[in-house]
Amino acid sequence: MGRFYSHQVTAMLSKNQIRQVRALHRKKMRREEGRFLVEGEKVVAELLASNWPVQALYATPEFINSYSALIRQAGITAVACTADELTSISTLISNDAALAVVNCPATASFTSLAENPWILALDGINDPGNLGSLLRIADWYGIRQLVCSPETAELFNPKVIAASKGSFLRVAVSYQPLDAFFASLPQDTQVLGAYLDGACIHNFQSAGQGGVLLMGSEAHGISSALAPFVTHRITIPAFGAAESLNVAVAAAVICDNLCRLQS
């Protein structure tokens, strides 16, 4: 910090405030209370600019100064605290300028392929960093809906939120058994499954039709129970010796090809 503040922070967070925020580090408590944490200056600023229901904001005076208009607009009163206090309630290791407590939105439900030409379906992606990256990638490529198997990482895990870099604000995520999801789709829906031995994605012919892109975990791939729903087995061609790509990297490469081929 090291510079003069017009309003110095001296007040300490109450034990109750600390306990309430820290409780949300745990999945069980997030679920019980229907709240989660959004941490970091940039993403909290993005959150404030959105319509999401912010329940509480803890921030440095510097942050509060810089974003006073957004804070007012969100209709909340920020709690000023020091960077050290923020670190003590945050899941982040290093200091950051703001932490928000947010009410979990109602579970997104799958709408229709008509509104979303491509849907991303995730089968057992249990690493939170990967789920966050996948949200960011979906957001880059204009995919607005993720459908996740129940074993996929929890959307409100702080690591997911952090890795998504604000994209959780724009991409709807629903959790449901994927066999039921696929069974509910119109008969002629294309379902692209990412495998290591499918057809080359570079030459995929019918990207313009849209459909579902299904990604499995690096460790287990796409569940065999879902294989019957896959209408097109696709692959990213390898030019070297690595055995595989990370699931988020692979999804990005496939989405890039789909967007290129349909545009």
Add this chain to the structure above:
Amino acid sequence: MGRFYSHQVTAMLSKNQIRQVRALHRKKMRREEGRFLVEGEKVVAELLASNWPVQALYATPEFINSYSALIRQAGITAVACTADELTSISTLISNDAALAVVNCPATASFTSLAENPWILALDGINDPGNLGSLLRIADWYGIRQLVCSPETAELFNPKVIAASKGSFLRVAVSYQPLDAFFASLPQDTQVLGAYLDGACIHNFQSAGQGGVLLMGSEAHGISSALAPFVTHRITIPAFGAAESLNVAVAAAVICDNLCRLQS
């Protein structure tokens, strides 16, 4: 574990062994001793099958049993230990079956573009996970040489090695000031710089010529001092609202396009 072993492990690692391995968690000691750690069953098995100079191997009896031929072939004597002992000397949080101490190879030096149609140059990629991912991606796309600015993460950081999933065995990495590197290249070398406002990579015309792909960090982009060396500013087209992609994800998408366009 929970099943019977023909040779039960009872011996404990000596204090000296524990100290020697743990010292290599630290960059300073890795540099002083010229050794680093490779951790995890799969990558240690890959390591043993390579020509890399393994100096010591700590592993569970199960691992030693399964890979006895490779261990013999590598000419080393494995130290049997329990999963708990492995965890106590490892940088990994969860148990894994093997940990190797490896002599750092002589610093890779840049060879020539004739042998490597594409080189990946990294400007200040200081996150170890990103560097590891970039190694894996380079390996997938047949890029065998990385040239890193001195501020880029250290190759022998255990997080880099882990994220590379064995690709550190196949991709040569050198560290040097990038301005000197670019100045040393033949005049007609293509240098593609990844920017947010360049030409669309989907239509890049001269991928067949090869060259250098330069990636900057997410936070700072490509240093302004390196901009004069960039002959082609390129961009991944966005179809949604995310501000940017992770540097490793972006590199993968660009490499996929370059490989597609030149094949």
